[in-house]
Amino acid sequence: MTDDELGPPGRIDIVFYTRQLHNGGVDRVVFNLAEEFQARGLVPLILVDLDNPYSPFRTLIPPGIAYRVLDARDPVTRMVKLVRFLRERRPRAMMCTSFGFPNLYAVVARRLAGIPLRLMLTEHCFPSVDRAAPRPWQARYWFFPLAHYLYPHADSIVAVSRGTANDLADVLRIDPGSIECIYNPIVSDALIAQSREAVDHPWFTASDVPVVIAVGRLEPQKNFAMLIRAFAQVRATRTVKLLILGDGQEREMLETLVRTLGLDEDVAMPGFAPNPHAYVAKAALLVLSSDFESLANVVIEAMAVGTPVIATDCPSGPAEALAGGRYGTLIPVGDSDRLATEMLRVLSERAPAAPPADGWLGQFTTAHAADRYLELLTPAAA
Known part of the structure:
Protein backbone atom coordinates (compact mmCIF):
# COMPACT_ATOMS: atom_id res chain seq x y z
CA MET A 1 0.00 0.00 0.00
CA ILE A 186 -12.23 -12.00 21.92
CA VAL A 187 -15.96 -12.08 22.65
CA SER A 188 -18.18 -10.02 20.36
CA ASP A 189 -21.45 -10.13 18.46
CA ALA A 190 -19.41 -10.96 15.35
CA LEU A 191 -17.94 -14.07 17.01
CA ILE A 192 -21.39 -15.31 17.99
CA ALA A 193 -22.72 -14.67 14.48
CA GLN A 194 -19.76 -16.49 12.92
CA SER A 195 -20.26 -19.44 15.26
CA ARG A 196 -23.75 -19.94 13.81
CA GLU A 197 -22.56 -20.24 10.22
CA ALA A 198 -22.70 -23.61 8.47
CA VAL A 199 -19.55 -25.70 8.02
CA ASP A 200 -18.68 -27.81 5.00
CA HIS A 201 -17.39 -30.97 6.63
CA PRO A 202 -19.07 -34.40 6.58
CA TRP A 203 -18.41 -35.02 10.28
CA PHE A 204 -20.75 -32.14 11.10
CA THR A 205 -23.25 -32.46 8.24
CA ALA A 206 -23.72 -36.21 7.73
CA SER A 207 -22.87 -37.84 11.05
CA ASP A 208 -23.95 -37.82 14.68
CA VAL A 209 -20.57 -39.06 15.93
CA PRO A 210 -19.17 -36.57 18.46
CA VAL A 211 -16.22 -34.47 17.30
CA VAL A 212 -13.37 -33.33 19.53
CA ILE A 213 -11.78 -30.16 18.18
CA ALA A 214 -8.46 -28.37 18.67
CA VAL A 215 -7.39 -25.11 17.06
CA GLY A 216 -3.90 -23.68 16.71
CA ARG A 217 -0.66 -23.58 14.81
CA LEU A 218 0.95 -27.00 14.34
CA GLU A 219 3.97 -26.04 16.43
CA PRO A 220 5.75 -27.73 19.38
CA GLN A 221 4.18 -25.33 21.90
CA LYS A 222 0.70 -26.70 21.17
CA ASN A 223 1.73 -30.33 21.86
CA PHE A 224 -0.84 -31.82 19.51
CA ALA A 225 1.13 -35.08 19.63
CA MET A 226 0.01 -35.51 23.24
CA LEU A 227 -3.57 -34.84 22.22
CA ILE A 228 -3.42 -37.42 19.43
CA ARG A 229 -2.01 -40.07 21.80
CA ALA A 230 -4.77 -39.34 24.32
CA PHE A 231 -7.35 -39.48 21.54
CA ALA A 232 -6.06 -42.94 20.55
CA GLN A 233 -6.95 -44.16 24.04
CA VAL A 234 -10.41 -42.62 23.78
CA ARG A 235 -10.98 -44.05 20.31
CA ALA A 236 -10.16 -47.54 21.60
CA THR A 237 -13.16 -47.20 23.93
CA ARG A 238 -15.78 -45.37 21.88
CA THR A 239 -16.58 -43.95 18.44
CA VAL A 240 -15.38 -40.36 18.16
CA LYS A 241 -13.55 -38.04 15.74
CA LEU A 242 -10.74 -35.53 16.21
CA LEU A 243 -10.46 -32.38 14.10
CA ILE A 244 -7.37 -30.15 14.39
CA LEU A 245 -7.62 -26.79 12.62
CA GLY A 246 -4.38 -25.00 11.79
CA ASP A 247 -1.10 -25.43 10.00
CA GLY A 248 2.58 -25.34 10.82
CA GLN A 249 5.95 -27.04 10.88
CA GLU A 250 4.83 -30.17 12.73
CA ARG A 251 2.24 -31.26 10.15
CA GLU A 252 4.35 -34.08 8.70
CA MET A 253 5.28 -35.43 12.14
CA LEU A 254 1.67 -35.34 13.33
CA GLU A 255 0.38 -37.01 10.18
CA THR A 256 2.96 -39.77 10.65
CA LEU A 257 1.83 -40.22 14.25
CA VAL A 258 -1.80 -40.50 13.14
CA ARG A 259 -0.89 -43.21 10.61
CA THR A 260 1.26 -45.07 13.12
CA LEU A 261 -1.61 -45.18 15.62
CA GLY A 262 -4.06 -46.33 12.94
CA LEU A 263 -6.25 -43.23 13.25
CA ASP A 264 -6.37 -42.19 9.59
CA GLU A 265 -10.17 -42.43 9.45
CA ASP A 266 -10.75 -40.68 12.74
CA VAL A 267 -8.34 -37.71 12.76
CA ALA A 268 -8.50 -34.85 10.26
CA MET A 269 -6.14 -31.88 9.94
CA PRO A 270 -7.65 -29.82 7.10
CA GLY A 271 -5.44 -26.78 7.73
CA PHE A 272 -6.32 -23.16 8.33
CA ALA A 273 -9.99 -22.22 8.68
CA PRO A 274 -10.98 -18.54 8.23
CA ASN A 275 -13.89 -19.08 10.61
CA PRO A 276 -12.93 -21.65 13.25
CA HIS A 277 -15.75 -20.47 15.54
CA ALA A 278 -18.36 -22.28 13.45
CA TYR A 279 -16.50 -25.58 13.93
CA VAL A 280 -15.89 -25.02 17.64
CA ALA A 281 -19.56 -24.28 18.27
CA LYS A 282 -20.62 -27.56 16.67
CA ALA A 283 -18.02 -29.76 18.36
CA ALA A 284 -18.75 -31.89 21.43
CA LEU A 285 -15.54 -30.80 23.15
CA LEU A 286 -12.60 -28.44 22.68
CA VAL A 287 -9.16 -29.50 23.91
CA LEU A 288 -6.17 -27.25 24.45
CA SER A 289 -3.04 -29.39 24.92
CA SER A 290 -0.38 -26.66 25.02
CA ASP A 291 2.84 -26.68 27.05
CA PHE A 292 2.51 -22.91 27.58
CA GLU A 293 0.14 -20.11 26.62
CA SER A 294 -0.17 -16.46 27.48
CA LEU A 295 -3.96 -16.50 27.52
CA ALA A 296 -5.37 -19.24 25.24
CA ASN A 297 -7.89 -17.33 23.10
CA VAL A 298 -9.54 -20.49 21.80
CA VAL A 299 -10.55 -21.49 25.34
CA ILE A 300 -12.44 -18.22 25.75
CA GLU A 301 -14.02 -18.57 22.32
CA ALA A 302 -15.27 -22.04 23.23
CA MET A 303 -16.75 -20.76 26.51
CA ALA A 304 -18.55 -18.01 24.60
CA VAL A 305 -20.24 -20.43 22.20
CA GLY A 306 -21.07 -23.06 24.84
CA THR A 307 -18.59 -25.81 23.95
CA PRO A 308 -17.09 -27.77 26.88
CA VAL A 309 -13.35 -27.22 27.41
CA ILE A 310 -10.46 -29.33 28.64
CA ALA A 311 -7.15 -27.49 28.85
CA THR A 312 -3.71 -28.11 30.24
CA ASP A 313 -2.96 -26.10 33.36
CA CYS A 314 0.04 -24.58 31.62
CA PRO A 315 1.65 -21.23 32.29
CA SER A 316 -0.27 -19.10 32.36
CA GLY A 317 -3.48 -18.36 30.51
CA PRO A 318 -5.86 -21.35 30.65
CA ALA A 319 -6.32 -21.28 34.42
CA GLU A 320 -7.02 -17.54 34.32
CA ALA A 321 -9.46 -17.91 31.43
CA LEU A 322 -11.31 -20.80 33.10
CA ALA A 323 -11.36 -19.21 36.58
CA GLY A 324 -9.14 -21.92 38.01
CA GLY A 325 -11.28 -24.70 36.53
CA ARG A 326 -14.70 -23.28 37.35
CA TYR A 327 -15.72 -23.07 33.68
CA GLY A 328 -13.77 -26.01 32.29
CA THR A 329 -11.46 -28.88 33.15
CA LEU A 330 -7.75 -28.34 33.82
CA ILE A 331 -5.25 -31.20 33.54
CA PRO A 332 -1.49 -31.43 34.13
CA VAL A 333 0.75 -30.47 31.22
CA GLY A 334 1.79 -33.44 29.07
CA ASP A 335 -0.45 -35.97 30.87
CA SER A 336 -2.04 -37.91 28.01
CA ASP A 337 -3.58 -40.52 30.36
CA ARG A 338 -5.38 -37.85 32.38
CA LEU A 339 -6.48 -36.12 29.20
CA ALA A 340 -7.95 -39.37 27.85
CA THR A 341 -9.83 -39.94 31.11
CA GLU A 342 -11.32 -36.46 31.12
CA MET A 343 -12.22 -36.62 27.43
CA LEU A 344 -14.16 -39.84 28.05
CA ARG A 345 -15.95 -38.25 31.00
CA VAL A 346 -17.05 -35.14 29.09
CA LEU A 347 -18.05 -37.12 26.01
CA SER A 348 -20.12 -39.48 28.16
CA GLU A 349 -22.03 -36.56 29.63
CA ARG A 350 -22.96 -35.38 26.10
CA ALA A 351 -24.23 -32.10 27.59
CA PRO A 352 -23.28 -28.76 26.05
CA ALA A 353 -21.75 -26.23 28.39
CA ALA A 354 -23.63 -23.03 29.09
CA PRO A 355 -21.69 -19.79 28.65
CA PRO A 356 -20.95 -18.25 32.07
CA ALA A 357 -23.96 -16.22 33.17
CA ASP A 358 -22.23 -14.25 35.92
CA GLY A 359 -20.52 -11.67 33.73
CA TRP A 360 -17.24 -13.60 33.59
CA LEU A 361 -16.95 -13.24 29.81
CA GLY A 362 -17.37 -9.46 30.00
CA GLN A 363 -13.67 -8.95 30.66
CA PHE A 364 -12.87 -10.71 27.39
Missing part, protein backbone atom coordinates in the same frame (compact mmCIF):
# COMPACT_ATOMS: atom_id res chain seq x y z
CA THR A 2 1.41 3.40 -0.97
CA ASP A 3 1.50 6.53 1.16
CA ASP A 4 -1.23 8.11 -0.98
CA GLU A 5 -3.56 5.29 -0.08
CA LEU A 6 -3.01 5.79 3.62
CA GLY A 7 -4.91 9.06 3.84
CA PRO A 8 -3.63 12.54 4.64
CA PRO A 9 -0.49 12.85 6.80
CA GLY A 10 -1.30 13.27 10.47
CA ARG A 11 -4.57 11.35 10.25
CA ILE A 12 -3.25 8.13 11.71
CA ASP A 13 -4.41 7.74 15.27
CA ILE A 14 -3.03 4.34 16.26
CA VAL A 15 -0.37 2.19 14.60
CA PHE A 16 -0.23 -1.54 15.30
CA TYR A 17 3.42 -2.41 14.73
CA THR A 18 4.70 -5.97 14.35
CA ARG A 19 7.32 -7.97 12.48
CA GLN A 20 4.77 -9.63 10.19
CA LEU A 21 1.43 -11.39 10.35
CA HIS A 22 2.03 -14.51 12.40
CA ASN A 23 -0.99 -16.63 11.41
CA GLY A 24 -2.20 -16.90 14.97
CA GLY A 25 -4.21 -15.45 17.80
CA VAL A 26 -2.19 -12.23 17.96
CA ASP A 27 -3.28 -11.31 14.44
CA ARG A 28 -6.93 -11.81 15.35
CA VAL A 29 -6.46 -9.62 18.42
CA VAL A 30 -4.99 -6.84 16.26
CA PHE A 31 -7.79 -7.12 13.72
CA ASN A 32 -10.49 -7.07 16.43
CA LEU A 33 -9.01 -4.00 18.08
CA ALA A 34 -8.42 -2.18 14.79
CA GLU A 35 -12.01 -2.77 13.74
CA GLU A 36 -13.33 -1.58 17.12
CA PHE A 37 -11.15 1.54 17.06
CA GLN A 38 -12.32 2.30 13.53
CA ALA A 39 -15.96 1.96 14.64
CA ARG A 40 -15.25 4.58 17.31
CA GLY A 41 -14.06 7.10 14.75
CA LEU A 42 -10.32 6.52 15.07
CA VAL A 43 -7.95 5.81 12.17
CA PRO A 44 -5.83 2.69 12.82
CA LEU A 45 -3.05 1.33 10.62
CA ILE A 46 -1.27 -2.04 10.67
CA LEU A 47 2.48 -1.64 10.10
CA VAL A 48 4.78 -4.64 9.50
CA ASP A 49 8.48 -5.01 8.85
CA LEU A 50 7.98 -7.79 6.31
CA ASP A 51 5.07 -8.90 4.20
CA ASN A 52 3.98 -12.52 4.17
CA PRO A 53 1.97 -12.91 0.96
CA TYR A 54 1.22 -16.54 1.79
CA SER A 55 -0.34 -15.79 5.15
CA PRO A 56 -4.06 -16.66 5.16
CA PHE A 57 -4.50 -13.82 7.65
CA ARG A 58 -3.79 -11.28 4.91
CA THR A 59 -7.32 -11.81 3.64
CA LEU A 60 -8.79 -11.32 7.13
CA ILE A 61 -7.63 -7.72 7.56
CA PRO A 62 -10.90 -5.83 8.19
CA PRO A 63 -12.20 -3.63 5.36
CA GLY A 64 -10.97 -0.07 5.55
CA ILE A 65 -7.97 -0.86 7.79
CA ALA A 66 -4.74 0.37 6.17
CA TYR A 67 -1.86 -2.11 5.92
CA ARG A 68 1.68 -0.83 5.37
CA VAL A 69 4.90 -2.83 4.79
CA LEU A 70 8.25 -1.25 5.68
CA ASP A 71 10.14 -3.98 3.76
CA ALA A 72 12.87 -3.98 6.43
CA ARG A 73 15.03 -7.11 6.40
CA ASP A 74 17.89 -6.06 8.66
CA PRO A 75 18.22 -4.03 11.88
CA VAL A 76 19.61 -0.86 10.28
CA THR A 77 16.97 -0.76 7.55
CA ARG A 78 14.23 -1.43 10.11
CA MET A 79 15.35 1.46 12.30
CA VAL A 80 15.80 3.92 9.43
CA LYS A 81 12.44 3.12 7.85
CA LEU A 82 10.55 3.09 11.12
CA VAL A 83 11.95 6.49 12.13
CA ARG A 84 11.13 7.90 8.69
CA PHE A 85 7.59 6.54 8.88
CA LEU A 86 7.00 8.10 12.30
CA ARG A 87 8.36 11.50 11.25
CA GLU A 88 6.38 11.60 8.01
CA ARG A 89 3.06 10.21 9.24
CA ARG A 90 3.15 11.43 12.87
CA PRO A 91 0.66 8.96 14.42
CA ARG A 92 -0.77 9.80 17.83
CA ALA A 93 0.00 6.39 19.32
CA MET A 94 1.77 3.15 18.49
CA MET A 95 1.03 -0.26 19.92
CA CYS A 96 3.74 -2.90 19.42
CA THR A 97 2.16 -6.32 19.11
CA SER A 98 5.15 -8.52 18.24
CA PHE A 99 7.26 -10.16 20.91
CA GLY A 100 10.99 -9.59 21.02
CA PHE A 101 13.20 -7.10 19.27
CA PRO A 102 10.52 -5.03 17.43
CA ASN A 103 9.52 -3.66 20.84
CA LEU A 104 13.08 -2.48 21.40
CA TYR A 105 13.31 -0.88 17.96
CA ALA A 106 10.08 0.98 18.66
CA VAL A 107 11.45 2.52 21.86
CA VAL A 108 14.61 3.76 20.13
CA ALA A 109 12.78 4.84 16.96
CA ARG A 110 10.38 7.03 18.92
CA ARG A 111 13.32 8.76 20.59
CA LEU A 112 15.10 9.31 17.26
CA ALA A 113 11.92 10.48 15.51
CA GLY A 114 11.46 13.19 18.11
CA ILE A 115 7.68 13.38 17.81
CA PRO A 116 4.93 13.34 20.46
CA LEU A 117 3.81 9.73 20.40
CA ARG A 118 2.21 7.44 22.99
CA LEU A 119 4.09 4.13 22.89
CA MET A 120 2.72 0.86 24.22
CA LEU A 121 4.59 -2.45 24.33
CA THR A 122 2.43 -5.57 24.56
CA GLU A 123 3.39 -9.10 25.52
CA HIS A 124 1.40 -11.94 23.97
CA CYS A 125 3.85 -14.75 24.74
CA PHE A 126 5.16 -16.33 27.92
CA PRO A 127 8.64 -14.78 27.95
CA SER A 128 10.67 -17.17 30.08
CA VAL A 129 9.57 -20.15 27.98
CA ASP A 130 8.94 -18.74 24.53
CA ARG A 131 12.21 -16.83 24.31
CA ALA A 132 14.31 -19.66 25.73
CA ALA A 133 14.23 -21.47 22.38
CA PRO A 134 15.61 -21.99 19.84
CA ARG A 135 18.46 -19.58 20.68
CA PRO A 136 18.52 -19.10 24.47
CA TRP A 137 21.83 -17.21 24.31
CA GLN A 138 20.20 -14.47 22.23
CA ALA A 139 17.49 -13.92 24.83
CA ARG A 140 19.83 -14.20 27.79
CA TYR A 141 22.68 -12.01 26.60
CA TRP A 142 20.94 -9.59 24.24
CA PHE A 143 17.18 -9.29 24.50
CA PHE A 144 16.62 -9.47 28.27
CA PRO A 145 19.41 -6.99 29.21
CA LEU A 146 18.33 -4.53 26.51
CA ALA A 147 14.65 -4.91 27.40
CA HIS A 148 15.44 -4.32 31.09
CA TYR A 149 16.75 -0.89 30.14
CA LEU A 150 14.44 0.04 27.24
CA TYR A 151 11.00 -1.29 28.21
CA PRO A 152 10.51 1.25 31.04
CA HIS A 153 10.93 4.05 28.48
CA ALA A 154 7.58 3.15 26.89
CA ASP A 155 4.46 4.95 28.13
CA SER A 156 2.84 1.64 29.02
CA ILE A 157 3.59 -2.08 29.08
CA VAL A 158 0.66 -4.47 28.71
CA ALA A 159 0.49 -8.25 29.13
CA VAL A 160 -2.49 -10.34 28.09
CA SER A 161 -2.68 -12.27 31.37
CA ARG A 162 -1.58 -11.71 34.93
CA GLY A 163 0.70 -14.75 34.76
CA THR A 164 2.39 -13.34 31.68
CA ALA A 165 2.80 -9.97 33.37
CA ASN A 166 4.49 -11.53 36.38
CA ASP A 167 6.75 -13.65 34.20
CA LEU A 168 7.75 -10.64 32.09
CA ALA A 169 8.57 -8.62 35.18
CA ASP A 170 10.67 -11.48 36.51
CA VAL A 171 12.76 -12.11 33.39
CA LEU A 172 13.29 -8.39 32.68
CA ARG A 173 13.85 -7.50 36.34
CA ILE A 174 11.36 -4.64 36.28
CA ASP A 175 8.61 -3.60 38.67
CA PRO A 176 5.53 -5.86 38.25
CA GLY A 177 3.40 -2.83 39.08
CA SER A 178 4.59 -1.16 35.90
CA ILE A 179 2.84 -3.78 33.75
CA GLU A 180 -0.88 -3.57 33.04
CA CYS A 181 -2.95 -6.70 32.39
CA ILE A 182 -5.57 -6.42 29.65
CA TYR A 183 -7.23 -9.61 28.47
CA ASN A 184 -7.53 -10.10 24.73
CA PRO A 185 -10.56 -8.73 22.82
CA THR A 365 -15.15 -8.61 25.17
CA THR A 366 -13.81 -6.44 22.38
CA ALA A 367 -15.52 -3.36 23.81
CA HIS A 368 -14.01 -3.82 27.27
CA ALA A 369 -10.49 -4.41 25.91
CA ALA A 370 -10.77 -1.39 23.59
CA ASP A 371 -11.78 0.82 26.52
CA ARG A 372 -8.76 -0.31 28.53
CA TYR A 373 -6.33 0.12 25.64
CA LEU A 374 -7.61 3.57 24.76
CA GLU A 375 -7.20 4.70 28.37
CA LEU A 376 -3.49 4.09 27.89
CA LEU A 377 -3.03 4.94 24.21
CA THR A 378 -5.11 8.11 23.99
CA PRO A 379 -5.71 9.26 27.59
CA ALA A 380 -6.97 12.69 26.55
CA ALA A 381 -9.63 11.18 24.29
CA ALA A 382 -10.61 8.18 26.41
